[in-house]
Amino acid sequence: MENHKQMIKMLNSGSGTGTNTTSGGSSTSTLNSSLTNIDFSAIEELDPSLSDGYRIIYDRECPVELRFQETAESPQEVGTLEAIKVKMLVTGKDSSPESVKIELSSECDLFFHFTHVVDEVGFRIMQQQQKLMIDFVEYPKVLIRMLNNCIKEPHSHLAVFVIQRSGHSRLDFIKNMEYKFVELLTCNFVRSSDALVKQHIAYRYNAVKSRLALMQARLSDVNALVKIKNPSLLLQINRDQEKAKLKSK
Template identity: 60%
Template sequence: MAMSSSSIGSSRYVDVSGTDGEAHIPVSTTDELDPSLAGGFRVIYDRETPFELRIQDADNTPQQIGTLEAIKVKILILGSDTDIHVVRVELSTESDLFFLYTHTCDLESFHAMQEQQKLMVDFADYANVLIRMLNNCIKEPHNHLAVYLMQADGRARLDFIQNMEYKFIELLSVDFMRASEDTIRQHISFRYTSMKSRLQVLQTRLHVRSSHGFTVPVTYN
């Protein structure tokens, strides 16, 4: 069995040659359709993180105890690693396709946040700080908490809190806004297209297995 990869248009293929013929398995390459990448953004972080979701009532009283949910956190930057212009964070969840919140921060808005929260980090390190805090919430969920407070008007706030046993320390607060209906529709459409593409790959893989009697490893990029 010989395997080689080639590019044809915007789709990549894995060529699988068997004794009885050749099959072409399309590998999903829908990144160019991802609405998150519009405007030149690129993803530097994409992981599920345990969030405690709380809803703030009309009288501005938040829930004392929220619900634990696995939230997909995607961090994107505009610019190079050494010259970041904008940091954007997107929150979504597989349990609710209409759950989509974004946080966008440039140098000016970061300075306002830096002054308000007395932050000791620079804008160039902001994305790395977010990544480190998110990873801490994944690795040590009992000591590092991500509390997400949502309001009825679409505003939300993510609080990174450290449990010091004798007290809770708020490390960083990040403001979010619920995405527009149009943006949510674009993301739902993209997720559907991606899922459909992956299903097509799996169906083709099963067909090759039944036709040639061997397993074809397919990786998603």
């Protein structure tokens, strides 16, 4: 990957010999196209999250405070703030979703995986229990807004994930009003099954492996292109890499 960056940087600055301005510009354009137009869609289509017709509408890391609790009645342990990957998916049309699913996972713990799924009927129960003033069609947009607030304003908008030993958990969205904390919304989660967790781990492993293979193949293509268009540049890059290796020893 450092090869890629060096090639683009040096071509853009006009470094190297044996290439006129027009040829250099053409080479830069071709290289940029080679590096950016890598299609990972075939890999992403294998994501287990997309089963049952779900499609992704949100996928970001969010600061979440993790707290552990023996039972619903027992006190919560002191929490730790971690970057949790939040993936939100829906079925149906944007104007009338049939089901909303949220998956929580962690890059630090591959076996950390929790799921929240709710349809319109289940959302009515949430409405009644939490006295929510929104309709089901607004639910995904409200969740996205709250998650983004937790990312942009972590001191005033908090996401707290309480995990019980039974596997039942909840994600609380809380607003710090300075004089008090106001609970805005609670989403109930369950720990994903062992089979589903294994599917996700296998997918993540194979996705990284496949992406690496695609990038290595593209790197070979770029090397071949530079060798033809500007061979002196490729020699200079290789010399720089050798110098960098010697310095690191």
